[in-house]
Amino acid sequence: MKVLTSEAAQMLKSADDILILTHQSPDGDTLGSGFAMCRALRSLGKRAQVVCSDPIPHKYSYLWQGLEEQQFTPRFVLAVDVADPKLLGAKLSSYADKVDLCIDHHGSNTRYAEHLLLEECAATCEMIYGIICAMDVELDRAMAEDLYTGISTDTGCFRYSNTTIRTHLIAAKLLELGIDAYAINRAMFEIKSPSFFELRKLALDSIETYFDGHCALMYITYQNMQATSAQQEDLDGLTAIPRQMEGVDIGVVLKEKEPGLWKISVRTGEPYSASQLCAKLGGGGHARAAGCSLTGTADQVRDQMLPVLAEALGVSL
């Protein structure tokens, strides 16, 4: 059942012993939402605890600074930024049908929770900001840091098209609390591991262009990942690279997840449809960003891609 912000705020004010579920492979928005809400609930004298199926990457550690772990038997289960119970991950899967309230900004939310607060805005943290206000909790600096983190990471630091007037107005409110937004953005966007640079070098080396430069392919092989000891986070931003090249209409990143098993990401500019292109290879997605899976050697995978790319561009192979 869908609820309004005021209703969600009322439910949370009436609840206690609140377990806050975040999604697996946690990002700034689910964690920022979870910890900001946890702080708000505790400031009302309630017990609240954030949990996640996966270990939380070290760079997010400031989000829960000062929050000690609390042990209790949950009497209210809140999910934040979790569009689908599958995303709760293995450790939290038992809560899939026990979520009292879900607060989420994904249009694709599967309506699994007893109550759902859904807005298609830039970040769940924007919604949490509204609920904290509606709960009459005085926002403090730690909550503001948590919320800013989610908003900044989900908007690519106010760069993406999901950034709205409200996004900037909330950011202004958060800055009023004296947060060090630059330090947050540096931690979120700038600090990179040596593996990140090693992997990027190999990836840039692999770029091939086709069809008069209208299409670019970039490879990240299983061997590249092993050789650089790269982690998932070291892949940040790589998918965008081929399409960033001047003149490229279709950018393709071929990532070998297991030897011979490739995950293909396709990004297109107007008027080329990434989802139609990927559908021909058994995949799907959005108009400008889609994906599919293929098997074989790098050469074999490329040879499967090229005719489909040529067709999409309306050129001959």
Place this chain on the structure above:
Amino acid sequence: MKVLTSEAAQMLKSADDILILTHQSPDGDTLGSGFAMCRALRSLGKRAQVVCSDPIPHKYSYLWQGLEEQQFTPRFVLAVDVADPKLLGAKLSSYADKVDLCIDHHGSNTRYAEHLLLEECAATCEMIYGIICAMDVELDRAMAEDLYTGISTDTGCFRYSNTTIRTHLIAAKLLELGIDAYAINRAMFEIKSPSFFELRKLALDSIETYFDGHCALMYITYQNMQATSAQQEDLDGLTAIPRQMEGVDIGVVLKEKEPGLWKISVRTGEPYSASQLCAKLGGGGHARAAGCSLTGTADQVRDQMLPVLAEALGVSL
């Protein structure tokens, strides 16, 4: 003589045939300021024209869309975002002592203009926004696009520490005019030439770390620039890379401007002083970002740097 926003607005409202000077190697802020002001003045029925010593890079062409060139003998000279008359460049140097009003956000402004409006804010475009409002000009979408461009580029898209509450509030106002901020940010930050990627690959390949990884050096040789046909704009962001590596306290970029002539950029984290370090090599700058010039081969330049770096870090060579 320093003036207030209201006084600057009054001066501009009383003026006509206004020549607007921008700085050489033009960036989003000087151009956004110039063209937004030009549009505002023309909307009041005045003649106004933006000029620059250097050719304006193609990516900025949307900033003056719809503005036709006007020929007139200037009766009022306005400089925007120009901290020093030297920055007017060769073609506009004759105006160095003829500037009636300078609007600028650089604390280092040399006070060369007859009247100066100076605020140390994130972007001159923030100030232009205020003046346009004070002139009672109704902001339109084209002005908003110009102003957003300057604010976004000078703050690294709201990422840098110069971003304030006001910055976000103005951004919200500009978005209210229906601008496509994402398209602007994509043009400003994402689209890169093939040379950009080529040069980045060579630069990443050159990285050397010293002193247990606390220091990283990256080289961009004259030969690299020639080989990749790189332009100035292809250097975007390179200076930041060494300091982005996890564990690096001092990041150094050595750029060979002419064969054997190197411009060194140093970025440091707390507590290391980039300006003190560069002062020892005849340069200077800010606490966290400074520079100097050295001559010799890459090896010779490195050998001049390393003892100074070791001393700064308090370690032995």
